[in-house]
Amino acid sequence: MNDPGPDSWRRFTSPEESDAAMLEAWQNEQWSAAASFCGALAAPEANLEILQSLVTPESLERWGDFRAVAARYATIEDPAYGSVVNPAFDTEDVGYFKVLRGVSQNYQVVDEQPMLVAAVVTVVRHPFEKRWMVEAFGEMVRPESIPCMRGDTARWDGQQRRRFDVVPMDAWLTQHGTKRMDGSGTYNFPETPRWNREGGGKIELDVSMLEGRVSVAEAVQARRRMSPVRPKDRVRYFLAHDLYDASYLPCRTPNSLNLKHVSVYGNMTKIAQWTPPGQDQLSNVQAHRRWWDQPDRVTLESLRTEVSDE
Structure with a gap:
């Protein structure tokens, strides 16, 4: 001041x-x-x-x-x-x-x-x-x-409006992914936002999860609607306080098709510092990507509690 x-x-x-x-x-x-x-x-x-x-x-x-x-x-x-x-x-x-x-x-x-x-x-x-x-x-x-x-x-009673409030510290979070079918025993879960989504060129600045400890079937339904569960489908679980401790910001962002949707953002304090004056920190791709690309960022994989096929 x-x-x-x-x-x-x-x-x-x-x-x-x-x-x-x-x-x-x-x-x-x-x-x-x-x-x-x-x-x-x-x-x-x-x-x-x-x-x-x-x-x-x-x-x-x-x-x-x-x-x-x-x-x-x-x-x-x-x-x-x-x-x-x-x-x-x-x-x-x-x-x-x-x-x-x-x-x-x-x-x-x-x-x-x-x-x-x-x-x-x-x-x-x-x-x-x-x-x-x-x-x-x-x-x-x-x-x-x-x-x-x-x-x-x-x-x-009109179209649902997207909410934007933080996930409670004691909440469970679930992320959908797949098991690699090459015999390596490893998994493929989104670790960073999809900066260039296929189809339409839409850019994401967050990693999508579901609030709660949900099953593979529920996660598949939320992500792929009517598609059946495949043998390679998996989920991994997180505790919200672990994400907060690692400087992630999980926010509730439900939509009409997925009421449990959560957007996991990076450290908004850092992102705000890296956003040029007069530009929007919530949509500045360069600032978000700079945070996610940090070599010392605590990875999501290191924070998950377990992977499940059920």
């Missing part, structure tokens, strides 16, 4: 400390909902589906195409996020995420100090959605002014 006076109220942190603090923050559902929303504002057109999934259904019409709020966010010089979401004083179901201005170096607050807050993201634990969602950006909104806190919940 560009603030005058002595720095006795703060302690500047090392890159390692900052990375650890950010990883812990991403595991907080309130914080990750707000941070994902702010990150997606860098490219509102490309991230429209993500933005729509992050806001409360009652506020969806008010956001429009998100260009107005994206323009406001773009005026914040050197934005950074507070590491704590402060609850409303009269309910824990509403929280306030701080966007700071002019932060050129990471630090930890060690004493009380007024903060130069550029904007506040109001998040709410939505009673129908059963997850934390964004209600407003700018000034904090009191609980009594939030429709879903008054019981005015909105439900929609």
Whole structure:
């Protein structure tokens, strides 16, 4: 922050400390909902589906195409996020995420100090959605002014919108793959995103998994719909906290055909640092690929608990 006076109220942190603090923050559902929303504002057109999934259904019409709020966010010089979401004083179901201005170096607050807050993201634990969602950006909104806190919940019957919230620490995750039929006894599981998918040239920035410890048959159905299970089909299992500890970010991203779909991203703190200013960290291929291509990245194979053919 560009603030005058002595720095006795703060302690500047090392890159390692900052990375650890950010990883812990991403595991907080309130914080990750707000941070994902702010990150997606860098490219509102490309991230429209993500933005729509992050806001409360009652506020969806008010956001429009998100260009107005994206323009406001773009005026914040050197934005950074507070590491704590402060609850409303009269309910824990509403929280306030701080966007700071002019932060050129990471630090930890060690004493009380007024903060130069550029904007506040109001998040709410939505009673129908059963997850934390964004209600407003700018000034904090009191609980009594939030429709879903008054019981005015909105439900929609149209096409399912893609959610984007983190997987709980204690969750199991399942990945589908195959056993190589060359007698080597080895397996073929996706280890990195499919940067160039066959057909249509679509690029993926994540590795797909399923939430839960599911069978081979269920994994095949989720991935290949009506295709039968083949003798070479396999699944491997992961514990979410192992992925978090290795700097992966597993997010729930269900769709109408696969309600258990999980997208496993790389370390979003590093990816944000490697994304050029003004570009969207959620869709910058070069930044994502740089993280996945690191020679010291902890491989998914080293984190799996077992492989099963059942």
